[in-house]
Amino acid sequence: MMFEAVPQSMSFARPLALRSGASIADYTLAYETYGTLNADRSNAVLICHALNADHHVAGSYAGKPKSEGWWDNMIGPGKPVDTDRFFVIGVNNLGSCFGSTGPMHVDPTTGRVYGADFPVVTVEDWVDAQAVLLEALGIQTLAAVMGGSLGGMQALSWTLQYPDRVRHAVVVASAPNLTAENIAFNEVARRAIVTDPDFHGGHFYEHGVVPKRGLRIARMIGHITYLSDDVMNEKFGRMLRSMTEGEAAGPNYRYSTQQVEFQIESYLRYQGDKFAEYFDANTYLLITRALDYFDPARAHGGNLTEALAKATAKFLLVSFSTDWRFSPARSREIVKALLDNRRSVSYAEIDAPHGHDAFLLDDARYFGVVRSFFDRIALGNEGGRA
Amino acid sequence: MMFEAVPQSMSFARPLALRSGASIADYTLAYETYGTLNADRSNAVLICHALNADHHVAGSYAGKPKSEGWWDNMIGPGKPVDTDRFFVIGVNNLGSCFGSTGPMHVDPTTGRVYGADFPVVTVEDWVDAQAVLLEALGIQTLAAVMGGSLGGMQALSWTLQYPDRVRHAVVVASAPNLTAENIAFNEVARRAIVTDPDFHGGHFYEHGVVPKRGLRIARMIGHITYLSDDVMNEKFGRMLRSMTEGEAAGPNYRYSTQQVEFQIESYLRYQGDKFAEYFDANTYLLITRALDYFDPARAHGGNLTEALAKATAKFLLVSFSTDWRFSPARSREIVKALLDNRRSVSYAEIDAPHGHDAFLLDDARYFGVVRSFFDRIALGNEGGRA
Numbered sequence: 001m002m003f004e005a006v007p008q009s010m011s012f013a014r015p016l017a018l019r020s021g022a023s024i025a026d027y028t029l030a031y032e033t034y035g036t037l038n039a040d041r042s043n044a045v046l047i048c049h050a051l052n053a054d055h056h057v058a059g060s061y062a063g064k065p066k067s068e069g070w071w072d073n074m075i076g077p078g079k080p081v082d083t084d085r086f087f088v089i090g091v092n093n094l095g096s097c098f099g100s101t102g103p104m105h106v107d108p109t110t111g112r113v114y115g116a117d118f119p120v121v122t123v124e125d126w127v128d129a130q131a132v133l134l135e136a137l138g139i140q141t142l143a144a145v146m147g148g149s150l151g152g153m154q155a156l157s158w159t160l161q162y163p164d165r166v167r168h169a170v171v172v173a174s175a176p177n178l179t180a181e182n183i184a185f186n187e188v189a190r191r192a193i194v195t196d197p198d199f200h201g202g203h204f205y206e207h208g209v210v211p212k213r214g215l216r217i218a219r220m221i222g223h224i225t226y227l228s229d230d231v232m233n234e235k236f237g238r239m240l241r242s243m244t245e246g247e248a249a250g251p252n253y254r255y256s257t258q259q260v261e262f263q264i265e266s267y268l269r270y271q272g273d274k275f276a277e278y279f280d281a282n283t284y285l286l287i288t289r290a291l292d293y294f295d296p297a298r299a300h301g302g303n304l305t306e307a308l309a310k311a312t313a314k315f316l317l318v319s320f321s322t323d324w325r326f327s328p329a330r331s332r333e334i335v336k337a338l339l340d341n342r343r344s345v346s347y348a349e350i351d352a353p354h355g356h357d358a359f360l361l362d363d364a365r366y367f368g369v370v371r372s373f374f375d376r377i378a379l380g381n382e383g384g385r386a
Numbered sequence: 387m388m389f390e391a392v393p394q395s396m397s398f399a400r401p402l403a404l405r406s407g408a409s410i411a412d413y414t415l416a417y418e419t420y421g422t423l424n425a426d427r428s429n430a431v432l433i434c435h436a437l438n439a440d441h442h443v444a445g446s447y448a449g450k451p452k453s454e455g456w457w458d459n460m461i462g463p464g465k466p467v468d469t470d471r472f473f474v475i476g477v478n479n480l481g482s483c484f485g486s487t488g489p490m491h492v493d494p495t496t497g498r499v500y501g502a503d504f505p506v507v508t509v510e511d512w513v514d515a516q517a518v519l520l521e522a523l524g525i526q527t528l529a530a531v532m533g534g535s536l537g538g539m540q541a542l543s544w545t546l547q548y549p550d551r552v553r554h555a556v557v558v559a560s561a562p563n564l565t566a567e568n569i570a571f572n573e574v575a576r577r578a579i580v581t582d583p584d585f586h587g588g589h590f591y592e593h594g595v596v597p598k599r600g601l602r603i604a605r606m607i608g609h610i611t612y613l614s615d616d617v618m619n620e621k622f623g624r625m626l627r628s629m630t631e632g633e634a635a636g637p638n639y640r641y642s643t644q645q646v647e648f649q650i651e652s653y654l655r656y657q658g659d660k661f662a663e664y665f666d667a668n669t670y671l672l673i674t675r676a677l678d679y680f681d682p683a684r685a686h687g688g689n690l691t692e693a694l695a696k697a698t699a700k701f702l703l704v705s706f707s708t709d710w711r712f713s714p715a716r717s718r719e720i721v722k723a724l725l726d727n728r729r730s731v732s733y734a735e736i737d738a739p740h741g742h743d744a745f746l747l748d749d750a751r752y753f754g755v756v757r758s759f760f761d762r763i764a765l766g767n768e769g770g771r772a
Contacts, residue, residue, distance in 0.1 A: 019639075019641070020639075020641035021641070022641075116643070116644070120641040120642065120643060177624060178624070179615055179618065179619055180615075180618035180619050180621075180622040180623055180624065180648075180650045181610060181613075181615045181618050181619075183624070183648050183650050183651065184606075184609075184610045184618065184650050184651075184654055185610060187606070187648075187650070187651045187654055187655075188603060188606045188607055188610070188654065190643065190644075191602065191603060191606065191655070191658070192578060192603050194644055195599040195602070195603075196599075197583055202644075213581040213582075216577065216581070217574060217577060217578050217581075217603060220570075220573070220574045220577065221574055221607070223570075224567060224570045224571060224574070227567075229565055229566075229567045232565065232566035232567050232570065233565055233566050233567075235566070236566040237566055238563060238564070238566065238569070238681065238684075253405075253406075253679060255405070255406035255407070255408075255506040255679075256506065256675075257502070257506060257576065257668075257671035257672060257674075257675045258502070258576075258580055258588075258671070261675075261678065262566075262569050262573075262678065264566045264569050264570050264573070265569065265570075265573045268570055268573055268574065269573075269577070272577070282643075285643035285644070286643060288643075289642075289643045289647075292647065292648065293639060293641075295624065298624075
C-alpha cells in the first residue's frame with residue numbers, strides 16, 4: 001500500500017497580486033503529485049492544507065518509511081481518494097514554512113529576509129497561487145478540490161473564484177468564516193508569539209533566535225481547541241503523571257505549581273515543544289490571519305446565500321458532532337446557502353468523539369462517504385469519456 | 387442602597403497545617419463583614435471568592451462611590467442575600483494578592499519574600515483558614531456558605547470538612563472537579579507566566595519586574611473561557627476595530643498580523659493589560675492549582691456519592707445553560723450525588739446567554755431563586771428563635 005512521494009517545486013517570476021494590495025514576485029511553490037493525469041486532463045484533484053500541514057499529503061519518501069503524508073489514510077491507491085483513478089496534487093501555501101516562499105526567505109527586492117514584512121496572504125490569494133501552479137501543470141479544470149478546516153475554506157473559495165475550473169468540492173470540518181471565539185483563540189496565540197522577547201518584531205532570524213516560548217503557548221492553545229472535552233477526558237481525564245511513572249508512593253499529588261502534575265499537562269507541553277522546533281513564528285501569524293479574514297459573505301453584507309450564488313460545483317460537506325472549533329452548525333450554514341441556490345450538496349454529520357481532529361482520523365462512516373463521492377466523480381469521468 | 391464597606395484583617399500566629407504537608411504560621415486574613423450578627427449568632431453567611439476576587443464582596447468604600455464589591459448586585463440591604471437579615475462575611479483567601487498573606491509577603495522564617503516558595507494551598511486549606519477566622523469572630527455555625535465557580539468548590543468543601551458548622555450551602559456555576567480541558571487551559575496560562583523571562587523562577591519581586599506578558603496571556607485565555615460563544619458573537623462578532631474608529635475608508639481590513647483588526651482582539655488585549663497591572667503572578671499559579679487539585683471524590687476512588695455522604699447541609703445549586711467552563715452537567719453530578727444520599731437539594735438551571743460569567747450578572751430568575759432560598763433560611767432562623 002505504501003507508495004513513494006517525491007517533493008517538487010516550481011518558481012514563478014510573474015508577480016501575484018494579493019488581496020492586501022501588495023504583490024509577490026519570484027515566488028516558489030512546493031508541491032507533490034500522486035497518480036497519473038489522464039489523457040483529457042479531467043481527473044485532477046487538488047488537496048488544500050490547514051494550519052501546520054504542507055504539500056506532502058500522501059505516500060512516503062524513499063528510504064523513510066515513517067514519513068507518511070498528513071492525509072495518507074485518505075489518499076492513495078485504493079483509498080477513498082484513489083490515486084489509481086485520480087491525479088492528486090498537494091501544494092504548500094505561500095507564506096508557509098515547508099518549501100514554498102515564506103517569511104524565512106529572502107525578499108529579492110530588498111535582499112533581506114522577509115520576516116514580519118512578508119505580505120499578508122489570504123485564502124483567496126492561496127487559491128490564486130494554486131491556480132497559477134495548476135495552469136503551469138497543464139490542468140485547466142479540477143475534478144475536485146478538497147480540504148479540511150482551513151483547507152475546506154480554500155476548497156469553498158475555489159468554487160467562488162474559479163467556478164468554471166472546479167467540478168466538485170469536498171469541504172470537511174470547515175466554516176464560512178471564524179466566530180469571535182475562533183478569532184479570540186487565534187489572537188491569544190499571536191500575542192504569545194509577538195510578545196515573546198525572542199520575536200524581535202518578527203525579525204528574529206537576524207538575531208539567531210526563535211520565539212519558542214510563544215510558539216509553545218500557541219500550539220498548546222491550538223491543541224485544546226482541536227480536541228473535544230469528551231476525548232480529553234477519555235484520554236487523560238484527571239490522570240496524574242505519577243501514575244505512569246510508577247512512583248513508589250503511588251498516585252499522589254506533588255503539590256507543585258510548576259512541575260507536571262497531570263497527564264494532560266505533559267501531553268500539551270510535549271506538543272508545544274515539538275511544534276516550536278519546526279514551525280515558523282511569522283508563518284503562524286500569517287496563517288491564523290488568513291483564517292480570521294476568510295469571509296466570502298462579507299462583500300455581500302453578510303449574506304452567505306448571495307455569496308455562494310457563484311458556485312456551480314457539486315459539493316460534499318462533512319462535519320463532526322464534537323467539533324467545537326468548526327461545529328456542525330457552521331457546516332450547515334454553508335449547506336443551507338448552497339441549497340438556497342439550488343446547488344447539488346451532500347452533507348454528512350459524523351457522530352465522532354474526537355473533536356476537530358476527527359477530520360484527520362480514520363472513521364469508517366466518514367471515509368465511506370468520501371469514497372462514495374469520489375466513486376461517483378470517477379464514474380462521471382469515465383462516462384464522459386465513453 | 388449604597389452602604390459602606392470597611393476592610394479589616396486579623397493575624398494568626400498558630401500554624402495552619404496544609405494538605406501539602408507544609409504549614410504556614412504568622413499569617414493574616416483580610417476580610418469584610420456586612421450586617422449585624424444576631425444574638426444567638428445564627429445568621430452568619432460566608433461568601434467564598436473565585437480566582438481574581440477578594441474579601442470586598444459588597445458595599446463601597448467611603449468616598450469611593452465606584453468601589454462596589456464584586457458581588458454587590460447579589461448582597462446588601464434588601465438584596466437576594468439581605469444584609470438587613472444576615473451577617474455576611476467575605477474573606478480573601480490565603481495566597482491571594484489582596485490583603486491576606488500571599489507570595490508577595492515576607493516569609494517570617496527566612497526573612498525573604500515568599501515568591502514561588504509560598505506553600506501550595508488547596509480549597510480544603512482555604513476552608514480551614516476561613517474556619518479559623520470564623521472561630522475568632524465567635525461564629526461557630528454558618529447559616530449558609532455561598533460561592534460561585536471556585537467559590538462554589540469552597541462552599542461544597544465546607545459541607546464536607548465541617549458538616550456540623552454549616553446549615554446551608556449555595557454552590558453556583560461550579561463543579562465537583564476540573565475536567566482535563568479545564569486543567570489544560572489552566573496549564574497553558576501557567577506556562578505563559580512561568581516561561582515569561584520576567585518571572586525569574588517566581589522571584590521576580592527581587593528583580594523589580596513583573597511577568598506581565600504571561601499574565602496578559604493568562605487573562606486573555608481566561609476571558610475566552612468565561613464567555614459563551616454566543617455572547618461573544620453577539621457582543622463582538624466579526625466587527626472590525628476600524629468600524630468604531632470611524633475611519634474615513636470605512637470598515638476595511640488592514641491586512642496586518644500584529645495590529646488590532648477585530649473588536650474582540652481589542653477587548654482581550656484591554657482585559658489582559660488591566661489584569662497584568664494588579665494581579666500577582668505567583669497567586670495566579672497557586673489559585674489555578676487549587677482549582678486543579680479540588681476533587682472530593684478522589685479519596686473515594688472517584689465515587690462522588692460516597693464523598694458527599696458526609697454533607698448534611700441543605701443545598702442550592704445553580705448552573706447556567708451556556709457555561710462551558712463549568713457546564714450544567716457538572717452541577718448535575720453534584721445534585722445526583724446529594725440525592726443519592728437523600729439530602730435536601732434545590733437545583734436551578736438558568737437559561738442565560740452569558741457563559742460562566744453569568745454567575746456574576748443580574749438575572750431575575752437566578753436572583754429570584756437565591757432570594758427564595760435565603761428567605762427560607764431567614765424564616766427558619768426566626769422560627770428557631772420564636
